[in-house]
Amino acid sequence: MLRQFTKTLLGSLSALSFSACAPVTMLNAMVPESGYQHQADIIYGDHERLKLDIYQPVGLMDTQNPATVVFFYGGGWEAGEKADYKFVAEALTSQGIIVVIPDYRVFPEVLFPVFIEDAAKAVAWTIKHIAEFGGDPDQLFIGGHSAGAHIAAMLSVNPEYLQQVGLQPRQLRGMFGLAGPYDFLPLKSNTLKQIFGDDASQWQSQPVNFIREDHPPTLLLVGKNDRTVLPRNSYRLAEKLKKHGNSVELVEFNNYGHVAMVAKLAKPLRGDGALLRPIVNFVEKHR
Secondary structure, X not given: OHHHXXXXXXXXXXXOOOOOOHHHHHHHHOOOOOOEEEEEEEEOOOOOOOEEXXXXXXXXXXXXXXXXXXXXXXXXXXXXXXXXHHHHHHHHHOOOXXXXXXXXXXXXXXXXXXXXXXXXXXXXXXXXXXXXXXXXXXXXXXXXXOHHHHHHHHHHHOOHHHHOOOOOHHHOOEEEEEOOOOOOOOOOOHHHXXXXXXXXXXXXXXXXXXXXXXXXXXXXXXXXXXXXXXOHHHHHHHHHHHHOOOOEEEEEEOXXXXXXXXXXXXXXXXXXXXXXXXXXXXXXXXX
């Protein structure tokens, strides 16, 4: 019965591209309301989209220097709402981690690299203010799913964006990516060509093109059944990070598709925590 429910819900979520429609609403409705405190719509920039939500574990004062994760959702760089990812926040707060989920501007309102610049502002705000919410600015991780993983990776490997807000990637304890596009040229869709510009400049959008030594530790999680963002993206980024002597872990999930690579964090679908566990272990290892 539970297996059939899980299969049906994942199928519905996949068909809707994980938008803020009924299946996501239903998924979040089954997420516990206890165990965390939620503060919504905190302004971090000068645009109506530049707001973030903070989720604090209950009993935070019992945790010594809790880690914080800034999580960037996916949506093809053209969709997404922070409220839809309460289930991600609950998963991590259940493990004593503070979670920050920002909205950021998307296509067609903006093009690359504005959404990454927005993300950098969210990280800067978090470092400046997270102590007010019980967090430690020296225990900051970033992560994301799909396009959000791409954004997190770009912040981690290309120092340009964090430098614009007075920071350096080395101030991050680590980056984790769920089903991320890190090496996705050539572009095939007209929408992506509009988002990422002409052929001569598209290389600047690819995380693999900025790998050098001394990046923050990286965790790449990949579903081998992903047909939306091909697993080779994670394999190529991991290979290049290792080649340059960086700390990188790659975790594969044999039967997970693209949506499962985030939906499996939700408590109704979490099972034995196969997707959540490596993220928590990564945070504990590098904090």
